Amino acid sequence: MITRLRIIGKSGLDWLSVCGRSCVFLAHSLCGVPNLRKGMPLLIKQLYALGVLSLPIIVVSGLFIGMVMSLQGYSILVDYGSEQAVGQMVSLSLVRELGPVVAALLFAGRAGSSLTAEIGLMKATEQITSLEMLGVDPLRYVMAPRLLAGFIALPLLTLIFNVVGIWGGSLVAVDWLGVYDGSFWANMQAATDFKIDVLNGLVKSIAFGFVVTWIAVFQGHDLTPTSEGIGRATTKTVVYSSLAVLGLDFILTAVMFGDF
Amino acid sequence: MHSKTLEVTVGLFMLAGLASLVVLALNVSGLTLSQSKQSYTVFASFENIGGLTARSKVTVAGVGVGRVVGITLDKDEFAGIVEMAIEEEYNQFTTDTTAAILTAGLLGEKYIGLISGADDEFLAEGDMIVDTQSALVLEELIGQFLFNKVNE
Amino acid sequence: MQDGTANIIEIRGVSFSQGDRVIFDGIDMDIPRGQITAIMGPSGTGKTTLMRLITGQIKPDAGTILVDGENISTLARNDLYRVRRKMGMLFQSGALFTDRTVYENVAFPLREHTNLTETMIRDLVLMKLQAVGLRGARDMLPSELSGGMTRRAALARTIALDPEMVIYDEPFAGQDPIGMGVLLQLIKLLNNALGLTSVVVSHDIHETASIADKLYVLSQGKVIGAGAPDELMNSESSMVTQFMKGEPDGPVPFHYPAHDYFDDLLGGGAL
Numbered sequence: 120m121i122t123r124l125r126i127i128g129k130s131g132l133d134w135l136s137v138c139g140r141s142c143v144f145l146a147h148s149l150c151g152v153p154n155l156r157k158g159m160p161l162l163i164k165q166l167y168a169l170g171v172l173s174l175p176i177i178v179v180s181g182l183f184i185g186m187v188m189s190l191q192g193y194s195i196l197v198d199y200g201s202e203q204a205v206g207q208m209v210s211l212s213l214v215r216e217l218g219p220v221v222a223a224l225l226f227a228g229r230a231g232s233s234l235t236a237e238i239g240l241m242k243a244t245e246q247i248t249s250l251e252m253l254g255v256d257p258l259r260y261v262m263a264p265r266l267l268a269g270f271i272a273l274p275l276l277t278l279i280f281n282v283v284g285i286w287g288g289s290l291v292a293v294d295w296l297g298v299y300d301g302s303f304w305a306n307m308q309a310a311t312d313f314k315i316d317v318l319n320g321l322v323k324s325i326a327f328g329f330v331v332t333w334i335a336v337f338q339g340h341d342l343t344p345t346s347e348g349i350g351r352a353t354t355k356t357v358v359y360s361s362l363a364v365l366g367l368d369f370i371l372t373a374v375m376f377g378d379f
Numbered sequence: 380m381h382s383k384t385l386e387v388t389v390g391l392f393m394l395a396g397l398a399s400l401v402v403l404a405l406n407v408s409g410l411t412l413s414q415s416k417q418s419y420t421v422f423a424s425f426e427n428i429g430g431l432t433a434r435s436k437v438t439v440a441g442v443g444v445g446r447v448v449g450i451t452l453d454k455d456e457f458a459g460i461v462e463m464a465i466e467e468e469y470n471q472f473t474t475d476t477t478a479a480i481l482t483a484g485l486l487g488e489k490y491i492g493l494i495s496g497a498d499d500e501f502l503a504e505g506d507m508i509v510d511t512q513s514a515l516v517l518e519e520l521i522g523q524f525l526f527n528k529v530n531e
Numbered sequence: 532m533q534d535g536t537a538n539i540i541e542i543r544g545v546s547f548s549q550g551d552r553v554i555f556d557g558i559d560m561d562i563p564r565g566q567i568t569a570i571m572g573p574s575g576t577g578k579t580t581l582m583r584l585i586t587g588q589i590k591p592d593a594g595t596i597l598v599d600g601e602n603i604s605t606l607a608r609n610d611l612y613r614v615r616r617k618m619g620m621l622f623q624s625g626a627l628f629t630d631r632t633v634y635e636n637v638a639f640p641l642r643e644h645t646n647l648t649e650t651m652i653r654d655l656v657l658m659k660l661q662a663v664g665l666r667g668a669r670d671m672l673p674s675e676l677s678g679g680m681t682r683r684a685a686l687a688r689t690i691a692l693d694p695e696m697v698i699y700d701e702p703f704a705g706q707d708p709i710g711m712g713v714l715l716q717l718i719k720l721l722n723n724a725l726g727l728t729s730v731v732v733s734h735d736i737h738e739t740a741s742i743a744d745k746l747y748v749l750s751q752g753k754v755i756g757a758g759a760p761d762e763l764m765n766s767e768s769s770m771v772t773q774f775m776k777g778e779p780d781g782p783v784p785f786h787y788p789a790h791d792y793f794d795d796l797l798g799g800g801a802l
Contacts, residue, residue, distance in 0.1 A: 163386055171389060
């Protein structure tokens with residue numbers, strides 16, 4: 120009995136210490152005057168690794184999701200004779216919810232896990248320690264560019280996801296299912312508001328980018344530098360960031376769209 | 380990877396992202412770059428506003444001329460007062476203009492349709508439209524239908 | 532550069548435990564300037580932990596560690612990085628940055644800490660690579676290098692900023708005889724030519740004894756032997772001689788503690 124209580128207590132304390140460490144980690148990595156001349160090339164390299172290399176999966180997924188939404192939406196709306204509303208259905212679902220959330224989940228799986236594995240491997244081969252020994256702060260040199268690149272890349276990827284999805288939706292609806300081109304776009308434009316829908320979706324993706332990248336980089340930095348340690352940490356990154364994205368999504372949606 | 384190619388690719392990526400934002404703004408949400416037009420306020424009183432909300436369209440012959448700005452309750456008459464913002468260039472509504480709450484499509488949202496009358500004077504800032512047609516309430520329609528049926 | 536103290540590192544009364552395990556129990560060590568000092572001991576005695584204590588990566592539970600006169604465990608972050616620039620560390624795996632060429636790796640500390648122009652950096656990098664014999668391999672990636680070459684490249688990077696001291700972490704582990712010979716010669720050469728202090732952490736006795744000026748033998752959290760290699764070979768302590776001569780049985784027993792052999796065989800599993 121006492122042992123069980125001890126275990127619960129210890130897990131609680133461990134969890135708290137992880138939260139604390141991750142906040143200190145974030146503060147050390149990002150606070151302070153950035154050295155633009157030296158930091159820029161690192162940032163660009165990470166933007167390439169996280170952003171550009173995630174484009175294939177984002178674009179393909181966006182396309183298919185947009186097409187499926189259009190197809191499903193049409194099949195439901197056509198019973199009410201409202202198939203011209205399929206445009207606004209696709210656009211609102213994508214821009215408000217599916218775009219930010221799905222892009223964030225894909226990003227967590229692809230870029231997040233690769234970040235954790237890469238940093239973990241650097242830790243295991245003592246590259247992080249040798250940076251410290253060479254007098255370079257690994258938090259500013261290795262972690263900060265990756266954090267910033269993630270914060271910037273995910274919103275951009277979400278925007279691209281949305282556009283590709285809507286285009287895919289229009290392909291299915293207009294070119295295949297015969298929805299009138301004019302009403303498709305007109306209804307969509309009437310129903311989608313820039314400030315309420317597009318910008319809120321963008322705010323969501325910025326929040327998601329922050330959370331996913333933070334979790335991924337911290338897990339890489341904090342793991343035990345063995346092969347099982349790296350494997351466990353990579354799994355943790357994907358699981359925790361996915362849960363965080365979904366939880367944060369609910370909170371943000373309630374705040375943004377929930378004034379009933 | 381050569382750093383120059385890297386930088387170009389990243390630059391293209393960022394441009395693609397920003398371009399997406401522009402596309403979303405213009406094509407998807409219909410953001411107009413024009414200045415917000417000057418408008419004047421006109422009120423209308425309805426027995427039942429149905430599902431009309433703020434930001435609903437105000438149209439004439441189907442053409443959008445303004446927006447619903449606010450909906451309040453008239454405590455004396457227990458009628459719904461709808462405040463509309465009509466664009467300045469459409470300032471030739473006669474004082475006997477009628478306002479009706481219509482539905483766009485079967486499941487569509489409610490909007491206000493204005494039909495101009497034959498008076499000499501025009502609606503000005505703060506005027507009230509009295510000749511109104513309330514929204515169709517389904518229950519009343521069914522009740523009427525049944526009533527008519529019974530009478531046959 | 533402080534030429535005052537004769538010892539570049541002074542360890543006094545340092546104790547360190549990890550959980551319940553006591554790793555160090557009040558040890559004292561002096562690393563003299565300009566010489567090759569070896570720290571040796573059986574596996575698991577905490578040689579890596581000692582290195583991390585010296586470089587300030589971890590703090591001791593008790594005692595002081597003076598590096599060039601400064602107590603490294605009490606330094607703030609910026610001062611710590613400043614003192615670390617006087618130290619170089621060669622890791623067992625080399626720890627080269629895998630995404631850059633050998634040239635880029637050696638140039639890294641120069642680019643980060645100095646404002647030298649690219650041409651000057653190029654000259655320095657080539658000189659360091661020449662010293663370790665890898666000038667021709669400068670455009671290769673770490674994945675293309677052999678184990679010995681990786682270590683030499685890492686060594687070139689370590690001496691790029693001309694530190695006062697270099698710590699070698701198990702430099703001879705897993706090396707073939709030629710690789711071993713190369714490293715031995717390099718360590719000696721760098722020590723004498725550049726006036727470096729070298730600290731070699733290893734358990735390869737013959738190689739280390741052949742170049743070290745002073746040896747420390749650690750065991751079970753204490754220093755059990757200190758002095759010149761010949762002295763320790765003929766030491767009175769049986770633990771030291773067992774280690775130095777590589778005897779399989781002695782104070783460090785061959786058999787892991789277990790029950791009586793006879794009872795175990797006949798008892799059939801009941802412990």
